[in-house]
Amino acid sequence: MTNNNDHAVHVTDLTVAxxxxxxxxxxxxxxxxxxxxxxxxxxxxxxxxLIKAILGLLPTAAGRVEIHGGLYRxxxxxxxxxxxxxxxxxxxxxxxxxxxxxxxYGALGWLKRPGKTERELSLSAxxxxxxxxxxxxxxxxxxxxxxxxxxxxxALVQDARVYFMDEPFQGVDVRTEHAIVDLLKELREMGRTVxxxxxxxxxxxxxxxxxxxxxxxxxxxxxxxxxxxxENLRLAYGGRVEFLERRPARDREAQPGADPSTCGGHxx
Numbered sequence: 588m589t590n591n592n593d594h595a596v597h598v599t600d601l602t603v604a605x606x607x608x609x610x611x612x613x614x615x616x617x618x619x620x621x622x623x624x625x626x627x628x629x630x631x632x633x634x635x636x637l638i639k640a641i642l643g644l645l646p647t648a649a650g651r652v653e654i655h656g657g658l659y660r661x662x663x664x665x666x667x668x669x670x671x672x673x674x675x676x677x678x679x680x681x682x683x684x685x686x687x688x689x690x691x692y693g694a695l696g697w698l699k700r701p702g703k704t705e706r707e708l709s710l711s712a713x714x715x716x717x718x719x720x721x722x723x724x725x726x727x728x729x730x731x732x733x734x735x736x737x738x739x740x741x742a743l744v745q746d747a748r749v750y751f752m753d754e755p756f757q758g759v760d761v762r763t764e765h766a767i768v769d770l771l772k773e774l775r776e777m778g779r780t781v782x783x784x785x786x787x788x789x790x791x792x793x794x795x796x797x798x799x800x801x802x803x804x805x806x807x808x809x810x811x812x813x814x815x816x817x818e819n820l821r822l823a824y825g826g827r828v829e830f831l832e833r834r835p836a837r838d839r840e841a842q843p844g845a846d847p848s849t850c851g852g853h854x855x
Contacts, residue, residue, distance in 0.1 A: 594653075595620040595749050595780035596641070601650030603633070603640050610636050612804050614650070618797060620748075621778045623771055625785040625794070625811075628801040629824050634784045635671065637801065638751050642668060654749055667747030669738050671754050672731060683729070683737050684722040687712055690741040705744075712740035717766060732763035739770060750774065750781045757786075768794055791815055 596618040603611040611633040618624050626634050639645045641652050643659065654662035667690075687709040713719045716736040726734065735755060742750055756764050771781050771794070785791070791798060791811060798814050800806040800823040807819040 593620070594618060595622075595655055596782065597653040597656075598641060599651045601637070601640055601652070602648040603636055603645060604648050609648075609803060611640065614801075614805050616799055616805065616808060618780055618782060620655070620780050621775060622780055622797040623775050623795045624780070624782045624797040624799065625791055626782060626799050626801060627785055627788070627791070627823070628806070632802045632823070634801060635753055638668075638753050638782070638784060642666070642751060664745075665748045667742035667745040667750040669735075669742050669750070669752040669755055672735055672738070672758060679726070681726055682722065683713065683718060683724050683726055684709055686726050686737055687740045687744055690744040708744050709740070712743040713737075715743060716740045716770065732759035735759050736763060736766070739767065743770075748779060750779065751783075752781065753784045754786065755783060788820070 594617045596616065598614060598616040601611060601614040601616075602609065614637065626637060628634055636645060640647050640650070641659065643652075652659040654665055659666070684706070688705050690712075691705040691708065710719060710722065713722055716739050718733065718736050718740060721729065721733065721737075726737065729737065735758075739752075739755065742752075755767055759767070771783070774781055775796075783795070785795070792815065795811055797809070798811050799808040800814065800819050802823050806823040807814045
């Protein structure tokens with residue numbers, strides 16, 4: 588039997604409803620530590636709702652969330668979050684550096700002001716995402732891709748063990764997308780776990796090693812090499828998934844524990 592401590596994220600029976608309408612229904616999900624996971628499904632599947640419910644940003648009807656073996660409410664400082672860019676008020680008058688330093692408030696506490704150490708950590712994070720030269724720029728003056736890089740830098744300075752990112756590639760140029768992917772893979776090499784709401788089926792196999800297919804209920808969850816199949820995609824999206832059927836089959840080696848039925852509970 589798998590120990591929950593082996594998982595960076597362990598979700599059990601998570602249900603979210605708006606009135607009488609379920610938006611997420613009885614979701615079980617396990618994410619092993621040190622993986623890059625894509626959460627995918629059609630519009631209205633509940634992908635963003637899942638992330639927000641895990642983080643306690645939405646009320647839930649039922650469910651339990653654990654981070655590295657402990658309840659989320661006791662492990663908040665182990666978690667970093669990059670929201671959808673469209674959900675942020677970019678007119679707020681603050682500089683790029685100030686936005687990144689906000690990522691240190693959890694470690695400092697709200698009564699202590701950031702100092703030299705926090706500034707150096709923030710500048711280092713900006714350097715990693717290629718935004719150090721913009722540190723004094725007003726956040727509202729940046730392009731969409733630049734704003735996304737700044738939010739990634741803010742998450743990096745939290746030095747979290749688990750990161751949740753909601754559509755980080757949305758509205759960014761190719762160069763920024765590649766930079767984000769490189770950063771995600773660097774985090775994985777450091778043993779961090781990253782859960783990403785993603786929409787581009789074409790890039791899944793190149794970017795991720797773990798995936799959850801969602802459509803209000805969990806369709807399948809596990810290693811990309813096992814779960815990312817035309818059959819599962821038809822169950823999630825309905826109809827035919829043309830591009831997968833046109834692509835040549837790949838020789839895929841199953842990863843340890845890659846049975847799609849092991850990502851929490853049993854497959855419906």
